[in-house]
Amino acid sequence: MAFAAIAIIFSSCEPTSFNETYLYGYWQDDNNADHYKRFLTSSEDDTAVVALKSQTYNCTFGYDWDESEQTEEDDLFGTGYHGIGWYKWNLSASTLALFEQGEKTKDLPYLYKVKKLTSKQLQIVRNNVTETYTKVDRTPHPITK
Amino acid sequence: MRRALKIAGICLGSLIGFLLLVECIVCYVILTPERVTPVVNDVCNKVITCEHEIGEVDLTFFSTFPRLGLRIHRILLVNPMEGAQSDTILATDQVLLKANLYELFHRRYLDIDALVLDSAIANIYINAVGENNISVFVSQPDTTTEEKSAFTLPFDSIRVTGGSITAQCLTFVDDKDTIHAAMQDVDIDLAAANWDNVQLDLAANDVFFRLKKETYADHLQLGLNIPASVNLNTMTFGLRHAQVSINEFDIDLDGSATIQDTIALQLTAELNKWDIANVLALLPPSIASFTKDIQAQGLLSLKATADGMITDSVMPLIDATIRIDRGTAQYAALPYTFTDVELDADAHIDLNDQAQTSATIRKVCATTLDSKVSASAKISNLLADMRARAQLYMDVNIPDFASYFPENMSSIGQIVGGCALDARLSDLTSLHLEKTQIEGKWKIKNLDWAMDSMQAQLPEGELILAIPNQQPSHKQTDWLNLQLHTSALHFAQAGGIDAQLGNTQLHVETDNILQNMPHLCAYAELTSSDKIEVSGDSLFAQAYTPAITAFTECTIGDSTAIPAFETTISFKDLQGYYTQYQGRLHNPRIVAKMNSSRRSKTTPVFSADISSDAIAAQVGEDTKVSTKHIAVNAKAIYFPQGDKFLLKWNPRLNFMLNDAEVDLPNFEQHISIPQILFSYNNREFTIRESLVKIGHSDFALAGQIENIGKWMQEKGKLFGELTFTSNHTDVNELMSLCSADAGSEEKPLEETVNSTSVNRTSSDSAQAEPFLVPQNVDLTLTTDIKEAVIFNTTAHNIGGKLYIKDGMLVLEEMGFVCDAAKLQLTAMYRTPRRNHIYLGFDYHMLDIKIDQLISMIPQVDSMVPMLRSFKGDAEFHIAAETFLTAEYKLKPSTLRGACSIFGKDLVLLDSETFDKISKILMFKKGSENKVDSISVEMTMYKKEIDLYPFCVSLGNYTAALGGRHNLDMTFDYHINLLRPLYIGVDVKGSLDDLSIKPAKCIYAQDFRPIIHNKVNTQNDELRQIIRDSLRKNVKTE
Structure with missing residues (x-):
């Protein structure tokens, strides 16, 4: 019984904090090879603060795009800079908050629970939907406004 | 007495007899x-x-x-x-x-x-x-030394x-x-009863006279019959009807000569009907050499008077009257023999003042072949630079002068008429005609002309010439005035054109084109009361009552200077075709000018005023234009350095068009233009009035666009404000006509092949042609559209602004009414790349019927499928943005948005789904399931639509609803009955495969969060944010 209890306890124990630096860089969606995410550092791009009534988030920027929809990483720059596809992100404990950007809509919050974050793997969950990503090497796109 | 006389007679006779005897x-x-x-x-x-x-x-x-x-x-x-x-x-x-x-x-x-x-x-x-x-006679001895032995005359x-x-x-x-004279068989009789009555008669044969190597007479017969008077005191010798005969030629002489230190001469000579040929044969060689090329015959009569002094420096005046009758002449240089030559002329010769020498030709005429010419003239300054005032008349048979024609030219016809001439010979020979006056009028008959492949026929015409031009139409064309009037003229060139002119007047004026003037000016006018018809290979034109004028002034020798040119063209009717071009114009009038700019002589400036009543034009089968009235005033200054047509020509245009119909190739829609009035230059384009119908659309466009030239040079923005008024507009049709060629951040594929930077390329779909927003344009279009078709929606009373700015097309607070509701739309359309098109909009619908909302925007049903279960009035707000492909397909991963739907007095419709849910939740259905109100907020993120939990009251029942559904129409909702029972149900799956299962309640009974967690708190906050932000954009009126 005790062993069962211990097993249950341990199996239900998930990490509560992750190394933010593992997020930096390009990630490829394991379910859609044309879908990429990129998390920028504070030195690569601006930082931002999102203040909700309940909490304030200190964020840096990132973006994602889906090449199966004939979207290119280059589309996120120029007039697309900090528009659709961009988000402000904040990793706090196991919560990855993504505040989606647009021109009509700003800072729409989408809160993900981080299940796994290593230098190679990322697993996040929202509304019972799990997304997994694998770290990829890509030539960093210059941040052009 | 008798006896006395008898005695006297006997004595006288005896005396005479005695004297005779003595003799x-x-x-x-x-x-x-x-x-x-x-x-x-x-x-x-x-x-x-x-x-x-x-x-x-x-x-x-x-x-x-x-x-x-x-x-x-x-x-x-x-x-x-x-x-x-x-x-x-x-x-x-x-x-x-x-x-x-x-x-x-x-x-x-x-x-x-x-x-x-x-x-x-x-x-x-x-x-x-x-x-x-x-000198063989002894000279008279000197009387001072008289010798007695010298002989003295008795x-x-x-x-x-x-x-x-x-x-x-x-x-x-x-x-x-060097004088040599000789006579043979000479018979001289001289009688001088007294000095007043001297008679000299001489007859000699074989007379010879040579002076200074010039033989003036040879084998001549000479006769003199000279009654004369001699006054030795005054040394005056008078002739009375003297006659000198040389061969068969007689000269009558009358007059006198006084010979002292000077010779005073008053002498009249008359000769009558000398045979000219024989006279020419008698001329000494030095004179005959001048006439060696002339063969002449005829009868010459001359009466001449010499009156005056002869000194070393003075000569007598000579007046002469000359006649030639029955003459013929042939000059070696001319291929003609002149017959019926007549001359009747006077001459006044003053060798002391040659300027006073003159001649009057009362008549001179000649005939050659079938042509006749006659003239009369007064000639002054005969011996120097003679000036003639002459009247000429000619009846010319053109073939008679065929020898002057080029080898490849032939002509028949007749020219009859005359001219008056006042000119100096030196001016005529040197073609300095500025002081010459010529006025002539000739009738042309049956002219038929051919040269190489060209031919012309003129049955009847009149040619009028005047130099100088007494009534110049331009002050510069004051030299030549030439007019041709003809009832019919035909011109043709084999393989080229064939032209017929009926009842035409041609008028030409020029300045002195014979002088080397730095400027050349010419004016021409063609009018006809009939028609002109021109036909040729792939060409036909017919113009009724044309009136064409042209004037030009150009600088000779300076190829860079722009000539001045002005023309007016008008017809009653003009129709014709050239290859694939056809046209018909009624009352067209064109005034066109070309000259040099005031600032630069090498820069051409063009201007034209064009007006016409009905015009119908066609190019091929696809291009057709017709109008009832058009008026254009245009001006252009040509700058060759411009790289675009409008920059090269810098046009200034005032344009007016009434009732035009246009069909263009590559332009799918038919264009009707009831009226258009605009002005254009490269600074601004102003539409004062325009009524246009394109396809299904009609609109009146007015306004102004500025800075066109700088925009074309890519040195500035294009600014403009236009008003667009329409009864019906098909936006889909118009957008397809106005699309740009490339996206705003798009580079052509060939430019990116060698580029090392990451660029957006045109690797996009080459077949899709979306509307691409032009760059560097700041245009505002204020609309007032009664009805518009946008995509598949028909809207009414559309008013708002559409502007293009910074590469975006923005529809700002466009309010309109459609069947379902009042709507307000603010939309933004941007085309960074052909296959990556941004579309964002705020769309608000007030007083909407839910069922009509779904039919208007089917996508709403995809987003909020449960709405189809409701009926009633609602208020709908959505702010969304996304990127689209070139085919305007949604890129789901880029979809972002928020939506708020508020409905009241709704009715929940029966459905199989509702039955299932109500059973589980133990609803008691009423006859009509009324819902007091419903307020739904949702967000769209990629393919997901999150419905934030909301509460709905249906009678005594209160339920909370929230969840997510996807664009693939699968959903995951939780419905929580809050009153009277507190139970929950999960609704998952798709409409075709629905799973409805009881579930644990997750919403508080008072619809407050059970677990105070960040998400729920944030959800409430977010719902409020969404509601507030959406509603604040609604324009209240």
């Missing part, structure tokens, strides 16, 4: 030849210094009665002289002197009634140094009142003055 005795007994001859010889030996022979000398009485005669048989004077034509000075068979002895003995006055030489031969010679061979003075010479040969040679 006979003296002559035949006392003074016999034997006695007289030695005396005469002796006298001659003393008087004559040269070798001589004197024959028998006798006195005659009866043969020379009543005068005493001295007859010398044979006289020979020989004086050899080197170079002389003969040693014999004089040789004669007989010399007879008839003298008045009474005067001789009483008054020592030798009065010779007659001196007769028979068969004489005389040779007079002067050598080169002036020595003559007739008379002190001598008078010869008559004489005759018959000579075989008379010669005169003067080597000093």
